[in-house]
Amino acid sequence: MNKTIIVSNRLPLQVSIKNNSLKIIPSVGGLATGMKSVHAEGNGIWIGWSGIPEEELDSALSKEVAQEIQKEKCVSVPLSIKDIEEYYEGFSNKALWPLFHYFMEYTEFKEQEWEAYKRVNQKFAEVILENIEDGDTVWVHDYQLLLLPQLIKDKKPNTTIGFFLHIPFPSYEIFRTFPWRKEILTGMIGADLLGFHTYDYERHFLSSVKRILRLEVNFNQISYQDRLIMVDSFPMGIDYDKFYNAALEHSSTPQENREFYQRLQEHTSEDKKLILSIDRMDYTKGIPNRIKAFEYFLDKFPEYKEKARLVMLAVPSRSNVPQYQKLKRETDELVGRINGKFATVSWTPIWYFYRALSFDDLIDLYISSDVALITPIRDGMNLVAKEYVATRTKSDGVLILSEMAGASKEMNEALLINPNSFEDFADNLKRALCMPLDEQQKRMKFLQKRLKRYNVEKWAKEFLASLETTKQLKGAIIAK
Numbered sequence: 001m002n003k004t005i006i007v008s009n010r011l012p013l014q015v016s017i018k019n020n021s022l023k024i025i026p027s028v029g030g031l032a033t034g035m036k037s038v039h040a041e042g043n044g045i046w047i048g049w050s051g052i053p054e055e056e057l058d059s060a061l062s063k064e065v066a067q068e069i070q071k072e073k074c075v076s077v078p079l080s081i082k083d084i085e086e087y088y089e090g091f092s093n094k095a096l097w098p099l100f101h102y103f104m105e106y107t108e109f110k111e112q113e114w115e116a117y118k119r120v121n122q123k124f125a126e127v128i129l130e131n132i133e134d135g136d137t138v139w140v141h142d143y144q145l146l147l148l149p150q151l152i153k154d155k156k157p158n159t160t161i162g163f164f165l166h167i168p169f170p171s172y173e174i175f176r177t178f179p180w181r182k183e184i185l186t187g188m189i190g191a192d193l194l195g196f197h198t199y200d201y202e203r204h205f206l207s208s209v210k211r212i213l214r215l216e217v218n219f220n221q222i223s224y225q226d227r228l229i230m231v232d233s234f235p236m237g238i239d240y241d242k243f244y245n246a247a248l249e250h251s252s253t254p255q256e257n258r259e260f261y262q263r264l265q266e267h268t269s270e271d272k273k274l275i276l277s278i279d280r281m282d283y284t285k286g287i288p289n290r291i292k293a294f295e296y297f298l299d300k301f302p303e304y305k306e307k308a309r310l311v312m313l314a315v316p317s318r319s320n321v322p323q324y325q326k327l328k329r330e331t332d333e334l335v336g337r338i339n340g341k342f343a344t345v346s347w348t349p350i351w352y353f354y355r356a357l358s359f360d361d362l363i364d365l366y367i368s369s370d371v372a373l374i375t376p377i378r379d380g381m382n383l384v385a386k387e388y389v390a391t392r393t394k395s396d397g398v399l400i401l402s403e404m405a406g407a408s409k410e411m412n413e414a415l416l417i418n419p420n421s422f423e424d425f426a427d428n429l430k431r432a433l434c435m436p437l438d439e440q441q442k443r444m445k446f447l448q449k450r451l452k453r454y455n456v457e458k459w460a461k462e463f464l465a466s467l468e469t470t471k472q473l474k475g476a477i478i479a480k
């Protein structure tokens with residue numbers, strides 16, 4: 001029986017080892033949820049890194065990890081500390097991530113890290129080749145594995161390969177600055193179907209293929225050697241029902257032992273508003289910008305002092321990379337300065353949490369907030385914006401969303417802003433805080449209807465259905 005092999009940098013598992021004993025728990029992230037049904041089908045498997053470097057595993061433990069992982073239908077790609085430093089923290093997060101998000105000034109092009117990127121993509125290819133059979137479908141995810149589609153295609157030309165990019169694909173003018181631009185594009189077009197979150201990313205990619213590789217591009221098809229490669233957009237959704245049902249349960253059951261929820265409730269009332277922002281601590285998310293814009297708002301509309309509070313949750317991320325350490329310092333300082341500037345004995349303008357919250361606390365935050373302020377400088381999609389909408393069981397609340405997030409393309413009923421304009425920011429925040437309930441509900445209901453229909457499962461199924469069509473097309477071409 002043919003199977004689908006899902007491939008991503010990290011496996012959908014959290015593996016931890018304490019006192020030589022092993023613990024494995026499934027991850028609950030968007031991708032893991034979306035792929036759950038695909039992964040569960042038939043004898044499908046997931047290939048990726050376990051999160052534990054090879055050096056931390058002696059041979060007995062290594063065997064045990066492999067066995068436990070196998071029970072979850074996963075196969076791990078062994079990576080060393082050097083691999084992680086050079087391929088993940090290095091090339092992926094210091095070259096590809098900033099460049100693809102238009103942060104040219106953060107981009108480092110290092111030959112040694114490029115070599116590591118090629119080496120690790122090859123390691124992934126080897127594990128795939130050990131596990132693949134004729135007729136299998138491979139679905140590769142994200143920017144850490146851009147070379148992988150071609151590496152598989154070279155060895156197994158008849159395999160159907162899909163690739164999905166979770167971050168933006170930058171415009172040609174940005175992408176052309178990349179020293180290994182040809183190699184990256186050639187790696188990607190080893191796939192038979194390439195998926196992006198938005199039509200713009202798709203267009204940027206096709207433009208680079210046409211101008212850098214000089215290949216023929218017809219609408220959304222690339223002709224390469226004797227192959228036809230399809231390119232399309234598939235905006236990723238969320239597990240809508242999971243968020244909606246959790247929110248319903250949280251708002252309808254007594255909350256005596258939920259301290260976090262109670263504390264939040266003490267600070268919301270008719271004339272006290274909670275404004276929420278949630279992100280990974282990443283410079284693409286526009287966190288310092290948002291804090292400064294909030295200061296601008298309080299200066300422009302002083303009537304909101306003591307009335308509006310920004311609850312800002314930042315999840316630690318990539319803290320070994322210097323730019324992320326700098327961002328953390330800058331954020332801490334800004335929060336301190338602004339709280340110092342405005343705070344009164346009964347009010348602090350910004351509540352700042354720097355940690356990951358449990359799912360229950362996350363839901364409590366979503367349901368307690370009057371406004372969600374999602375203002376990245378650049379973001380492939382942004383699932384937090386969608387999660388906030390899914391938790392508004394009474395269809396109240398207002399979403400303020402950056403035009404630079406992929407999600408803005410399908411969330412027109414949000415208040416869309418340019419995150420670089422403090423004026424736009426302040427005026428729309430005031431508008432959100434004053435918005436009549438019927439307008440809030442009208443906008444929210446449109447958003448909810450769309451997100452419920454196009455959820456993450458639908459996203460995965462549509463991608464795979466398109467891949468299946470591509471396979472048939474390929475069959476027809478070969479038959480000719």
Ligand code: ADQ
Pocket residue numbers: 029030166167236278279280313314315355356357358359362379380381382383384387
């Ligand atoms: P990310 O940059 O990680 O993903 P995002 O889409 O916002 O960004 O997803 C973050 C996820 O983490 C959300 O599901 C959220 O619930 C969760 N999360 C955030 N804060 C949390 C906290 N404090 N505690 C627990 N969980 C928290 C990349 C791209 C995005 C793209 C996704 C999916 O950068 O643009 O939307 O992949 O393709």
